[in-house]
Amino acid sequence: MAQATFEEISAADFFYRNRDIAGFTNPTRAIFAAIRELVENSLDAAESIKVPPDIYVRLSFEGEASEETQIYRLRVKDNGTGIPPQHIPLAFGQVLYGSKYKLKQQRGTFGLGGKMAILYGQITTHQPALIISSTGGTRIYEYKIMIDIQKNRPVILDRRITLNKDGWRGTIIEFTLEGDYLRAMPKILEYFKQTAMVNPYANLTFVDPKGRLYIFKRATATMPDPPTETLPHPYGVDVELLQRLIQITTHGNMLDFLKNHFHRVGNVTAKRFLEFSGISPSKNPKKLSHDEIVRLVQMLRKFKDFLPPDAGCLSPLGEELLRTGILKELKPEFLAVHQRKPATYSGHPFIVEVAIAYGGEISQKNGFVIYRFANRIPLLYDEASDVSVKVIESMNWRRYKVAPDMPIAIVVHICSTKVPYKTVGKEFIADRPEVRREIANGLREVARQLQRFLSRREHADRDKKRLGVFSKYLPRIAEFSTKLAEKDKIPDIERLLRNVRRYGVE
Amino acid sequence: MSEPERSVLEKRKEVLDKLRGLGSRIYDQLERGVFPFIEMPVRSTENIYYDHVLRQFVLGDKRVKRSSRNIRHLKPFAQLVWAALFSYELTSQRKTSTLRDVYYSAQAYEMTFKDQQESNNIITDLETVLGYSREDFSIFPEERSAVFGDLTIRYTVPGYEGKTLNLTSHPDGVMIGPALTSAEFEETSADKVIAIEKGGLFTRFIEENVHKKFNAILVLTAGQAPRATRYFIRRLNRELKLPVYIFTDGDPWGMHIAMVIISGSANAAHLRDLTTPDAVWSGVWATDIVEYKLPTDPLDDIDMKRLYELQKDPRYQEDPLWQREIKTFMKIKRKAEQEAFSRYGLTYIVDEYLPAKLEETGQKGKTK
Numbered sequence A: 001m002a003q004a005t006f007e008e009i010s011a012a013d014f015f016y017r018n019r020d021i022a023g024f025t026n027p028t029r030a031i032f033a034a035i036r037e038l039v040e041n042s043l044d045a046a047e048s049i050k051v052p053p054d055i056y057v058r059l060s061f062e063g064e065a066s067e068e069t070q071i072y073r074l075r076v077k078d079n080g081t082g083i084p085p086q087h088i089p090l091a092f093g094q095v096l097y098g099s100k101y102k103l104k105q106q107r108g109t110f111g112l113g114g115k116m117a118i119l120y121g122q123i124t125t126h127q128p129a130l131i132i133s134s135t136g137g138t139r140i141y142e143y144k145i146m147i148d149i150q151k152n153r154p155v156i157l158d159r160r161i162t163l164n165k166d167g168w169r170g171t172i173i174e175f176t177l178e179g180d181y182l183r184a185m186p187k188i189l190e191y192f193k194q195t196a197m198v199n200p201y202a203n204l205t206f207v208d209p210k211g212r213l214y215i216f217k218r219a220t221a222t223m224p225d226p227p228t229e230t231l232p233h234p235y236g237v238d239v240e241l242l243q244r245l246i247q248i249t250t251h252g253n254m255l256d257f258l259k260n261h262f263h264r265v266g267n268v269t270a271k272r273f274l275e276f277s278g279i280s281p282s283k284n285p286k287k288l289s290h291d292e293i294v295r296l297v298q299m300l301r302k303f304k305d306f307l308p309p310d311a312g313c314l315s316p317l318g319e320e321l322l323r324t325g326i327l328k329e330l331k332p333e334f335l336a337v338h339q340r341k342p343a344t345y346s347g348h349p350f351i352v353e354v355a356i357a358y359g360g361e362i363s364q365k366n367g368f369v370i371y372r373f374a375n376r377i378p379l380l381y382d383e384a385s386d387v388s389v390k391v392i393e394s395m396n397w398r399r400y401k402v403a404p405d406m407p408i409a410i411v412v413h414i415c416s417t418k419v420p421y422k423t424v425g426k427e428f429i430a431d432r433p434e435v436r437r438e439i440a441n442g443l444r445e446v447a448r449q450l451q452r453f454l455s456r457r458e459h460a461d462r463d464k465k466r467l468g469v470f471s472k473y474l475p476r477i478a479e480f481s482t483k484l485a486e487k488d489k490i491p492d493i494e495r496l497l498r499n500v501r502r503y504g505v506e
Numbered sequence B: 001m002s003e004p005e006r007s008v009l010e011k012r013k014e015v016l017d018k019l020r021g022l023g024s025r026i027y028d029q030l031e032r033g034v035f036p037f038i039e040m041p042v043r044s045t046e047n048i049y050y051d052h053v054l055r056q057f058v059l060g061d062k063r064v065k066r067s068s069r070n071i072r073h074l075k076p077f078a079q080l081v082w083a084a085l086f087s088y089e090l091t092s093q094r095k096t097s098t099l100r101d102v103y104y105s106a107q108a109y110e111m112t113f114k115d116q117q118e119s120n121n122i123i124t125d126l127e128t129v130l131g132y133s134r135e136d137f138s139i140f141p142e143e144r145s146a147v148f149g150d151l152t153i154r155y156t157v158p159g160y161e162g163k164t165l166n167l168t169s170h171p172d173g174v175m176i177g178p179a180l181t182s183a184e185f186e187e188t189s190a191d192k193v194i195a196i197e198k199g200g201l202f203t204r205f206i207e208e209n210v211h212k213k214f215n216a217i218l219v220l221t222a223g224q225a226p227r228a229t230r231y232f233i234r235r236l237n238r239e240l241k242l243p244v245y246i247f248t249d250g251d252p253w254g255m256h257i258a259m260v261i262i263s264g265s266a267n268a269a270h271l272r273d274l275t276t277p278d279a280v281w282s283g284v285w286a287t288d289i290v291e292y293k294l295p296t297d298p299l300d301d302i303d304m305k306r307l308y309e310l311q312k313d314p315r316y317q318e319d320p321l322w323q324r325e326i327k328t329f330m331k332i333k334r335k336a337e338q339e340a341f342s343r344y345g346l347t348y349i350v351d352e353y354l355p356a357k358l359e360e361t362g363q364k365g366k367t368k
């Protein structure tokens, strides 16, 4: 019998072996995913300091890799925070290293995306990545790095410091990767268009390998308020997190521990909870046994009287900006946007924003055009599995006088400190009843507005048609009866037509 | 009982006056700044009654208002006024047209009709509004029937005005078209009219000199008699005081051909002058089938259903003959065509049957 061998693999190795789950499935998906991850990092970096993002993406052809794939050089430049020099190697050279493990709404969550792109480039082209960044100080830092996959560590090949004469702030990332741009192109362009839609305050520029320039100009400089960081809500806590909190806490009793580490837990609520769960307020949290911790998590979930999380940690787009973005990219004839009140699922606050647009540049196909967004990221793959699509499909659209062949676009944006993605690839949202309910209620609201628009339009159409009929036949009647009565002068029918215009007659 | 029939010319003048009157009414309404409207009797079944004095269906008192104020009425209203103008021009220029023509002519005025049915309906509306049948305002049907016999007519149509024609001049008979319909009757030696359902028999009668042997004007109805033919038969009856005998197939449909000549149809309840109440149905009766032992076919379900309908029809209550024949049909459940007499030889029908039936039905056929 063969001896089983055990080995430990690093996080980088794990994701290298399982790059599918992060969206780097094939040369087509990979090139799309790389652009997407870097653009999202750049958007985060600019938004976190409330600067309207200026993002420049260039993809250039480097050479043939195989019959189907080419080597491209990808360069992404932004005007975001920049990265302090001491963090640069790790931020781009160590998987699961990031600044976004906090409880606030951001695009990045896993500490993985940018590195996956670089890692993919490295394993397909064996070239280092170049990172140039400045936080706006006197210097610009340049790093050439590769990732040691087995150790999950960055290897710094070169490091240069230049003077920041112009006071530039931002980050440039450049590396080569293998891919199939021709196949990926439609999705990439769609990605930019949709990103522009939910980030109407961003300037996006894309130069593709053929030298074609795509510019998505910002329509406003107004940005949503950045989210504030927040403590975990008791309903969203698991054993893992609780253990981590106990480890770092400086509070020596349960009452203070609860009051200081949990979202919306004050003195009164903490006391009532401890009474409910039969835990002594003076107990030292560090003394809790494993079983007690497990029980505490269960009690936290059972207790009914925690206040719901507040949504200050969320940064929804807002109805105004959503409207601006959709008008800019779809130029619809009619648009209704609606933001739901904050809601929660398992202790995580979330806000659903929906919109419905009619006509304009929306194509008329059989079925709606559906735009799905999460934390201002367009979701372009796996549409059929997404909760929004399920909700849209289960709605009785005929009730709203909506027919499947109308040029209608539906936009669903969900923002949350923890978007319930089904995979690390961040492509579709799981079907949670709370989320489903919010989406459904939101859609009903905008659908009602669409219905009002459609029936108003139908009325206007009918009035126009009616006037058309009268304008066509009354003059005929006048003409024929004049001839029939053997008169010379045709009677004036303007007065009758005015009546029709004013009252619509019968 | 009959009022003297108006002369063809008089009638045309009346029709023209009515048409012009319709135009003036609409014109005045427009001048006054109101949406023009017209009223006419309702033509649907709940407003159709049988008039025992006139011995035909008539319309009751229910009336509809067609107003150009109502968007649904607007197009038909314009079409009606157009049809009135079209008929007015035809009639005053003494031209004629057909229903099919009307449908196409409208397109020249950008008054397209959706289909033939729509334009036919508008013409029927115009008949109802005016109380005249469309032949009176120069719109004739496509189907044409024929007449043969010693009757001299004088044309009134342009180009033939004053010319005369004897209706024996063509051995196939003379077509009952607009020219004949509007002709005046000059003189005749005939003392009766025999109307025949089928062309074959009509030709046989001419060949066998029925017109001479029986002193008759022969009219081919060619199935259900067109309205122009019904009007023509009425004129023969009214103006020349000739009794009218009708010979049809021996089945419910033949029987009804005779009935429509006598009492008209519900479809024409809005019209007068299309009936000949004194005409008689001389055969082929159900009782003839029995008596003459004619070769027969069985009555099928549709025939039987028709018989039940006719049994309840007020027109069939007038004379016990109808009920008796209907019952006989129902009993024997057989039908026979006019040609069935050929089993006794080609001339049997002329030599034996016809004189017998003229004799039998002659009593009642006498005109007053």
Ligand SMILES: Nc1ncnc2c1ncn2[C@@H]1O[C@H](COP(=O)(O)OP(=O)(O)OP(=O)(O)O)[C@@H](O)[C@H]1O
Pocket (backbone or CB within 6 Å): A037, A041, A042, A045, A078, A080, A081, A082, A083, A091, A092, A097, A098, A099, A100, A107, A108, A109, A110, A111, A112, A113, A114, A115, A116, A171
């Ligand atoms: N353009 C940038 N400007 C400033 N900081 C950046 C930029 N790109 C990356 N970073 C920093 O590097 C960290 C790692 O980025 P990475 O994309 O690997 O993970 P993430 O964005 O945190 O999570 P995710 O896996 O969801 O993308 C980020 O958390 C951020 O702090």
Ligand SMILES: [Mg+2]
Pocket (backbone or CB within 6 Å): A037, A040, A041, A107, A108, A109, A112, A113, A114
């Ligand atoms: Mg990221």
